[in-house]
Each structure stands twice: as C-alpha cells, then as structure tokens.
Amino acid sequence: MGRDISKKDTKLLCLKSGGICAFPNCRKSLIQEETDKDNPVITGEIAHIVAYEPGGPRGDATFPKQELNKHTNLILLCGDHHKLIDSQPNTYSIRVLQAMKQDHEATMRSLHQPENAEPPVAVIKESLHSSLLAVSYLPAVVFAASSEYNDRQKHEVRERIKYPSDRWELTPFLLREGHLFAFHDLQEEENPFRSVISNRDIQIIPAQELWSSAEGKRRYQALLNYALIKYTTGLNLQYDPAHRRYFFPAAKNKDERTVIYRPLNQNQSKRKVAWPQKQKATGKNKNLWIHLATSLRFHEVAPLRWCLSIRPERHFTSDGCTPLPPKQIGRRSTRLKARMYNHPYLSEVHFWRDYLSRGKPQIILNFRNQSVVIDTTQLLTFEIEWPGIAEDTKPFNNQVCNHDLFSYSELMQAIEGEDRDCQDTDEDGEEELDDE
Structure with a gap:
C-alpha cells in the first residue's frame, strides 16, 4: 500500500x-x-x-x-x-x-450545532457511595521459613498446624519454592507452623518490599484472601472457589435460613439469606434455592492505601446444597440485578458490612502479633457531577457506626499487637483460593 x-x-x-x-x-x-x-x-x-x-x-x-x-x-x-x-x-x-x-x-x-438542537444534558452534584471499606492497619512484615512441603501438600500442612485456641486467630499460609510464608511470627517457639518448618532459616520480609514486585504483591494479597476464608467460616459462610464468592448455606435439614442484622433504619431486624423458591399454585418448593452471596477482595488502590471491596451477588442451588449448572444461572442473576438500583444495592453492601463486622466499627483479622483492621464506620464516598438516572432518586444514608467501650478495646489490642511486632522485627480455610 x-x-x-x-x-x-x-x-x-x-x-x-x-x-x-x-x-x-x-x-x-x-x-x-x-x-x-x-x-x-x-x-x-x-x-x-x-x-x-x-x-x-x-x-x-x-x-x-x-x-x-x-x-x-x-x-x-x-x-x-x-x-x-x-x-x-x-x-x-x-x-x-x-x-x-x-x-x-x-x-x-x-x-456547528443547529439552533434548535437539544440543550446539553443537565448534570447534578452528588456523593458517590462506593462499596469500598478502608483498611487502616495491615501486617508490616511477612515471615518465611524453609519447609519440606510444597504447594500440592497443603492439606498435609493443615493437618499438622497447631491451631490456636482462639477461634478468631487466623492461620493463612503459602507454600512457594521450598518455603512457608505466613503473617504469624515464625520465630516464636509456639507458632502454629512449628511442626512443618525449619527454625534455622527464618526470613522477615517487610510488606512494602513485597509490594514493590508484582509477584510479591500477589503473595501478600493471597495471604489476606486466605485469611478471609477462615474468618468468614467463623461467621457460618461458605466459600465458592469456582466463582470466588462467599454465600450463606441453607440451615440444618435444608431449611430456610435467616440472620439478625442492623438495617439502615432500625436497631435490629431479621433477613432471609437462603430460601427456596415456591410454586404460586401449590406453595411447594421449586428445585431452586437463592442464597445471598458476596465477593470480597483486597485491593491496593493507591501507594500504601488498601481497601476491601464488597460486591453483593447471588448463589443458586437446586436443593439448598447442589449448585445449579452454569447455563441456568446467568438469566436468573441478570434478572435480579437488573431491578437493583443504587439504594437497594448499597443497602445490600451495608448488610454485608454489618454482618461481616458483627455489628462493630471494624473487622479484625487476627494473626496474634499482627492484624488487619478494616474500618467499617462508613463506606468510602466521592463527590461527582453526572447526569444521574431519572428513576433512581432515593437517597442513600451512609450510616456511621460508632465505637463503644468493647469495640474500642478490641481495636487497641489489635493495634498494640501490630506496634509490638513492628518494634521487634524493624487454621487456613478448607477451600482453595487462587493467588491473586
């Protein structure tokens, strides 16, 4: 040419x-x-x-x-x-x-628009409520120790971990290149991984050093996301590794399940979180269950600034347990989400925020001497100018959750453990999670 x-x-x-x-x-x-x-x-x-x-x-x-x-x-x-x-x-x-x-x-x-052209679309100023929660504290270091186990032997390692008596002390780990990586201090004599590592070669890797490379950041995020699996297990949620989401299983004997939470306009309320669809004519259960679900992921949104994202979803089963085939999911999920405007969507984000935090102003992922602290006092907001959506006019009240004596004491314990670990050094979940 x-x-x-x-x-x-x-x-x-x-x-x-x-x-x-x-x-x-x-x-x-x-x-x-x-x-x-x-x-x-x-x-x-x-x-x-x-x-x-x-x-x-x-x-x-x-x-x-x-x-x-x-x-x-x-x-x-x-x-x-x-x-x-x-x-x-x-x-x-x-x-x-x-x-x-x-x-x-x-x-x-x-x-060169003609005089009778339509006027420009009017824009409005409003606050955009995100589905992000700020992470206020993160583990300052990751510990690595030589181990004879490899990534294909995760289940054997889980069986040999000395799990803490505190059910909220989490034990995420990774196995890479002949080493075990964890947030727990592997130098401690009573650390949970003492039976699967060598005490002769223990490295202390600063978090910011890991974040400087793509692979290091993936490993750090994987440890955080593994911790979420165990934490949510304690809240009676299940992890769906195929779709990387957490959902409410049916109650025992495959009964409808409800939970108590604090909605935006009340002190306390019940909500269905797993239930069967019923036939209108007979009232009998269909071969379809709907389960409230959410995707939870940690993200570095700016240098040294991390957030946890909450994305409400749905999980579908045929009997409260058996997942529906993929071909039967897309149409149902799209129909439900198409009717969900801003306020209902953010109300679901608030539901998950309240349930995951157990009604407290923070979510704490505890690794004994280090912690992740996620601030749940309010969703992050941004000021925007945009045309808006004509049918979506109901305002959302970004409810603020304040500290009481007990939540403040819990926060101080987490921070003091983090500070103590920084001064000294400067039961993973049952499901599989990809490194990302």
Missing part, C-alpha cells in the same frame, strides 16, 4: 478538524490568508496516530495496514505540534493522540 492518503480521507479529516490544529489550546488556523502578491497557503500537516512504518513514532506492526491511512488514524496539526508529538512519542502515545483527536473533533461539532 502506498503512502498516499485518499482525497476522501483528507477531506474528512480537514472538515472534522475545522481547519484548526487539534493540539489542546493551540487553535491555530491552518490556512494562511492570501496577500496582494500570493495565493492562500495551507500550513496544516497530517500526522499518523499509529505510525505508517512499524519503526516510526508510535509504530505498531499489529495494526491493520488498510487502516493506517484512514482519517480515523490521522490527526491535523500545525508544524510545531507535528514535530513535538513525533519527537516525544512516549508522552504523546497512541491513546493520548486518539483522545486528543476525539476531544478536538467533538469541540468542532459543538460549534
């Missing part, structure tokens, strides 16, 4: 660009008016967004050749800015130039 750009693509590019340089805030006209002695001069230059040659600025050998000289891959610039973008291809990347072209052409279109 030759380098020549078709007349049609040239016309389309120039018309869409309005004869003005597309570089932000340049607005230089690309036509030099005629004089008494000379004709008008076109000073604009056509630049490729994805370079024509693979070795050129922003070259991409995988880009379709037939699209290289299309107006969609071209941007109209003055000479100075053409030279600038080709001299600094890392700054003015393909995505940057595509956005530059799109914004400029949209501005040109807006200048």
